[in-house]
Amino acid sequence: MYPRAKIEIIEHGSESYLAAVRLRDEILVNPAGVVTTALDVAVERELIHVAGFLDRKVVASCLLVPEAEAVRMKRVAVASSLQGGGIGTRMLRFCEAHARSIGADALTAHAREPAVPFYVKAGFATEGEYFVEAGIPHIVVRKRL
Numbered sequence: 001m002y003p004r005a006k007i008e009i010i011e012h013g014s015e016s017y018l019a020a021v022r023l024r025d026e027i028l029v030n031p032a033g034v035v036t037t038a039l040d041v042a043v044e045r046e047l048i049h050v051a052g053f054l055d056r057k058v059v060a061s062c063l064l065v066p067e068a069e070a071v072r073m074k075r076v077a078v079a080s081s082l083q084g085g086g087i088g089t090r091m092l093r094f095c096e097a098h099a100r101s102i103g104a105d106a107l108t109a110h111a112r113e114p115a116v117p118f119y120v121k122a123g124f125a126t127e128g129e130y131f132v133e134a135g136i137p138h139i140v141v142r143k144r145l
């Protein structure tokens with residue numbers, strides 16, 4: 001639905017990164033009121049940052065965390081007005097390709113309950129039971145690459 005949207009790796013600390021942090025803090029509101037802190041920003045230096053752009057504006061973002069044999073996606077968010085338009089799925093596909101390119105055999109996430117159908121439609125399977133993270137029910141989702 002948004003064929004002009006481009007998904008890219010962005011540099012930590014760049015303008016795009018700061019826009020991505022603002023986007024995810026706006027979209028991923030949680031009951032604990034947790035937002036990205038200066039400490040998070042410092043820790044995130046080691047992570048892989050992904051953003052979706054529409055007309056050069058950051059409209060989607062997530063983080064990739066390389067773990068033992070899998071890559072974990074974190075803080076997955078699409079701008080409210082564009083949700084349901086396929087940008088999230090394109091970002092998932094990009095992350096799958098990137099994870100594969102760095103030798104991972106799976107892509108995982110801790111999915112918020114309402115977002116589980118989004119992951120399942122993209123071929124992820126749930127694992128185990130729901131648990132509470134940042135005051136919200138989550139479940140592990142995993143896709144073998």
Ligand SMILES: CC(C)(COP(=O)(O)OP(=O)(O)OC[C@H]1O[C@@H](n2cnc3c(N)ncnc32)[C@H](O)[C@@H]1OP(=O)(O)O)[C@@H](O)C(=O)NCCC(=O)NCCS
Nearest residue numbers: 076077078083084085086087088089111112114115117118
């Ligand atoms: C979840 C999110 C990242 C999905 O991105 P998106 O661009 O909206 O998703 P897409 O348009 O690619 O949707 C793909 C499919 O998943 C479904 N889907 C997406 N979000 C959904 C939701 N919250 N509940 C149920 N289904 C959902 C869509 O209906 C679509 O199915 P369809 O192709 O049959 O219509 C985005 O909606 C979002 O940022 N939501 C708020 C924050 C959030 O929950 N992030 C995930 C934290 S784990």
